[in-house]
Amino acid sequence: MWGHWVYVAALRLEDGSLLIVATNRQPQRAIADYGKRWSIETLFGCLKSRGFCLESTHLSEPERLSRMIALLTIGLCWAFRTGEWLAVQKPIVIKKHGRKARSIFRFGFDFLRRTLLNLEERQTELLQALQFLSCT
Incomplete structure (x- = not known):
């Protein structure tokens, strides 16, 4: 895409839906990397807006x-x-x-x-x- 390589990786989830990830890095690791990223996003959500409101401490x-x-x-x-x-x-x-x-x-x-x-x-x-x- 616009002179850059883009790889697509996909995984069929337990519920039958398809998880599709686009990446410019190693496609073999794309699904695992996405899983880690999603875990981190979930963690930050709990620490911030969906739970403890860490950002409101202004530390x-x-x-x-x-x-x-x-x-x-x-x-x-x-x-x-x-x-x-x-x-x-x-x-x-x-x-x-x-x-x-x-x-x-x-x-x-x-x-x-x-x-x-x-x-x-x-x-x-x-x-x-x-x-x-x-x-x-």
């Missing part, structure tokens, strides 16, 4: 930002593990288009937020959720 000093990201990473893992547990208790609704109404992360995040904002009424839920922070 710019590297050491403080590093500590904040470490703390948010623990929170993200906690929310995800809590969401997995909740999804076993009550599966997430599947919408007409075939995707979940909300992500596992969001399911756990919303539960933790409700619990932490209403500690007097939700002590039992807090104790259950705290178990996911333990390695034992």
Whole structure:
């Protein structure tokens, strides 16, 4: 395209749909690279607009930002593990288009937020959720 090589790679997904990736790099790695990129995009979405609102902290000093990201990473893992547990208790609704109404992360995040904002009424839920922070 306009004097540059463009490669196309495709993969049939479990639901039967086709994932098509265009790249100017190694086509053999295009699908794997796209998967990694999508995972990173999902992570940043959870840390930013779809969860913890990292950008609203306005942190710019590297050491403080590093500590904040470490703390948010623990929170993200906690929310995800809590969401997995909740999804076993009550599966997430599947919408007409075939995707979940909300992500596992969001399911756990919303539960933790409700619990932490209403500690007097939700002590039992807090104790259950705290178990996911333990390695034992």
